[in-house]
Amino acid sequence: MNVDIVCVGFGPAMGGFLTTLSKQLLKEDGTPAVESVAAPGMPPQVICYERADDLGFGVSGVVTPARGIKASFPQLDPTQIPMAAPVKQERVAYLLDPIGASRRSLTLRSADALIRTCRWALPYEYQAVNLPWVPPFLRKHDGLVLSMGQFMQWVGAQVMSSGTVQVWPSTPVASPLLEGDRVVGVRLIDQGTDKQGAPADGFMPGMDIRAALTVVGDGPVGTIGRQLDEHFGLPEGNHQHDWAIGMKFVIDLPPGADLEPGTVFHTFGYPEPEIFGFMYVHPGRIASLGIFVPSWFDNPVRTAYRYLQHWMMHPYLWRYLEGATLRSWGAKTLQESGRRGEPHLAGNGYVRIGEGSGSTNVLTGSGVDEAWATGTQLAEGVLELLKSGRAFTKENLEQAYVRRRRTSWVEHEGRVAERARDGFQRGVVTGLIGMGLTGLTGGRINLRGRSMPPYRRLPTVERYYEGRIPPAEIAKLRVECAKKGASLSGALMDQAGWPAIPFDGKLLVSHQDALLMGGKVQAPAGYADHVIFLHPAVCQQCDVRICIDACSGQAITPGPEGVPAFDREKCVYCGACLWNCSKPSPTNPERSVVDFRAGAGGLHSAEN
């Protein structure tokens, strides 16, 4: 099938692109502003394919400065978007460890002791210290609290009602179509296959969609973006070593929870010092809340779900959350290399936008607005090329799109931010100081730290728990867990002193309940498994198998002969397995031995 522009992934970047583009494809009299090459006489045929089962499934809740979004919708009325609220107040809190199970350095323990001693003189409450002042680089004033799911549904309705753009959900894109170094479109996923991808009942091979321009906005773990990176490599000096998993709940706050819509909390320090937390209050007594577990949290059995529960139960948050009810749950990978993870932004026949194109600002922790802005910049460039009849060559796209991006606030602020988190490579305290220095000096002073792929950072389990759990005990737990087919992380956390979660069936629910009641995960039959263990021999030798513990949906479990098993029905497409893996690919040391391909299904909640 031939179209003019084929787009991959309907996230905020594509929202910005299609919003801007769709407004200018027709003249006021309804005739084409520019003519399609694929369908002469018509306006350009623009098709966007989204992997998830519907628009807005599987994207996350945010607080955003919304500069780029407001530029696209100058008359934006947040009340028209479900769950949207203007930011009213922001709080940043350092959480102490009320349990004593957290793995804190001597420096942190000393700081905690000092805080407790001097708490009468500090803005101390509920085992936490509120920062008396929110650094400007973290502030989101004048911004919006959004459910990205609801926002993207709203955007989707806007762009589709223009009649010039089609957005097709539940249509995963398998690969780019490459002719030499030219991208000529995409190939959709095969349907009607068995789990191994072999043709089965109702087989329909993935259709080729040929287009003059392929717009890739498939996010940090998007399969098309990664395949292009494999083919073209990253620009000299860039890397994608830093990642985080964001796991979140959307909840109904309990009656009486006195929190104004637009209230924003950010926390650090607990449940582990490396883990950051957030809570955003939406209208209607709804809140999004969750944690980020970064790749430089050197726990080789790191898991997010249980930490999320302990975080929620911290007294600072629990005072608001006790009695709350789970509405939705989800998880997502964040590309934390930011500007330094930038791939080649344009080539012959293709462009990159959004988070996967390195637009996230790792100092301000802002990604949606930047992604949106890159989309609008591309749309302006594309319209310029269409109207002047110039082809989508690398050179023209560099001139029309990349130049716009380079001269924009996205690039300027991304440059300031790009070394902001280097200090975290050396430890949490160094990282926090480094971030502060970068933010307060506008990027002129940064602390150094050598970024490494996650697999090179990870210590052994024994090393991580040194001084807390004896190796013999760990060995015993390994055997017991293997016998039960259970993951090791829970057993180790129990042993390290983390209390059992008092399940209440409402907010404190089992991981599987969160998956099914909150995430409502689905996996339609007829598609191949999308998580592949590329080198079984490597997995067999692996004694860490972090993929199992780090899997957000418990979709990866111990499998036969030591190779993990994958259950598509539990996968939420967070992509954590891809970058958490502790073993480098034998063919590309920048990649792991897990492949994360195009697949169907996943989260069925649009509230995230």
Add this chain to the structure above:
Amino acid sequence: MPIPYQIVVCGSVVPDPLQTLEPITTPAGPALKNELMLPAVLDPWAGHALFEAANLAKQHPGSKVWLVSVGPKAKLQQVMMTVAQKVPFELIALDGPASGFAESAEIAAALAGAIQAIPGLDQSRLFVFGGWESASRGAGTTMQMVGELLGITDQFQGVDQLTVRPDGSFQALERVEGGKHQVSACSALPALLGWATGNLPEPPNNPQVGMLNMRTVMPALQRAKPVKVANDGVAFASVSLPKQRRATKIVKDLSPDAIAQEIVEWIGKE
């Protein structure tokens, strides 16, 4: 020579079956909390009807499928982006409620009116399809009323299989009690079939079908007529979620054999 059928499928949108639903009371009657935020899908049984219709049309060249749908325009648009990739059809959209609390007789009248307005309908080639029940109202009443309003008195509900014959007759298998099917033969059209699941798998997404359908879907949505449902003469004294929670006894420490013993004893008790 195969008959070119005209197949009109009635089907609306319902909340994605996986969502947690909660009723609220509004001045207009009961509704779902956050109804507009809930992801929607084509009503599952209506979906089967649509796929069966498309399959029948495919076997009989010259046949045509319409999908007549009452629902909030924005939700219909959203759901069409998934459905329109599946099979070819022409959409006739009516902008109205898709609520389970909307009166079926009034929805039926709107559907029948829209069907009667389709130009060139030929009763001798006409099948009217729909789901045998919706996943919202769950009543299984709308289609029969549509049939009555269209004067169709050969009606079948809970259909799992339709076999058409070259002479215009057909055989239908309807679900009846006890996991059985009633087999009926009908000598001529028009006929109305409320489908259960049928036997077809969900068709794969076909981008070309999607492109083709969109030529009629977006214009149909733009000209969707508003449908007002007054729920005349209905009063909902209450709508509530089941509150009863059981005191679940969790048995963790029994061996499988002991559990089996307990289960067998429990099964055997009157």
Add this chain to the structure above:
Amino acid sequence: METILFLAHTETDGSLGKSALEALNAAKSLAAVLPGSNLISGLVGGDVQTAANQIAGCASARFLGVVGPDFASSRYSTDIVAVEALARAAAATIVIAPGTARWNRVLAGAAQRLGGRIDTHATGTTAADDQPGITRWYYRQRMEAVVQRTRRPWFILLDPGCGEPWTGAAGQVQVELVSPALTDANRRTTVTGLRAPSADQQTIRPDARLLFVAGAGWTKTQPDGKPHPKEAEQLILGFLAQSKASLGSTKSLVDLSGEGQAVLKFMTHLNQVGQTGSTPRHPKGLSTCCHGEEPHTVGWRFINERRAVNLNPNCSWAQGKADVLYVADAFAVMRKVNALLAEKA
């Protein structure tokens, strides 16, 4: 003041089925509590005398009947004529009927024809302030409503198994026959028979005392890292054969089976409970390898005693939906259950 028509069709043997007697009980009860109301019985079948005699003691003011070979079978085009004629002859304001497949097919059309309204899948009747009402569920048994209507005639189909059947003395009654006119147009459809799986393959048994629900866990990887669909099939079928339970399943499992994968081939969409499946009524239910999330548990809404076997103690079954949750491997438990049942036999 309501004229309540109890509307029923005969079974193949000419009698009234249990669900019809349940509807009669409900109609009679409603007539008793609504002041000035009277009860009329309307029967449809090849011959209705046996049925009428069966309920002679129900205090029906009149017994109306539509009879003849055309009305012996379940067919929309003739049933609607019969129902219309009976409702008109009775001047019914409320029609209460059992929610059988036959009446579910036709009564909505009859309500439309008579300018009335209909509620189906009612689970009971109410009478508050002398106003009749019904209880019924919406959104696949997710929420229960009490509905009242001012429009008449009001057709109410009661779901089988929701109430006690009427019991009373049989006798000899005089049936007033109503003879609606039929034309050839009413006879274009011919009912040619019933198709059912052979008795040993029939896994849906509405009258069974136990509903056995098999969840998708049966097809999943087991602790040895491999799935065991063959053994799962043997255990489930073995249990059904010995216990005479009815088999229900979840959507994911019947979908898998429908697509020819090597799992539980005996499952069909007819087995599906909850979500887009059925919500059967049985005195007991045993769930195995089910997670118990809401779309599935609605399939259990009308099971009285519920037990579950699941490996996950924190599964939402533990949160107030089952009476007993056994934390165990269903394969091991069901192996032993089958062995014990075999010993008992």
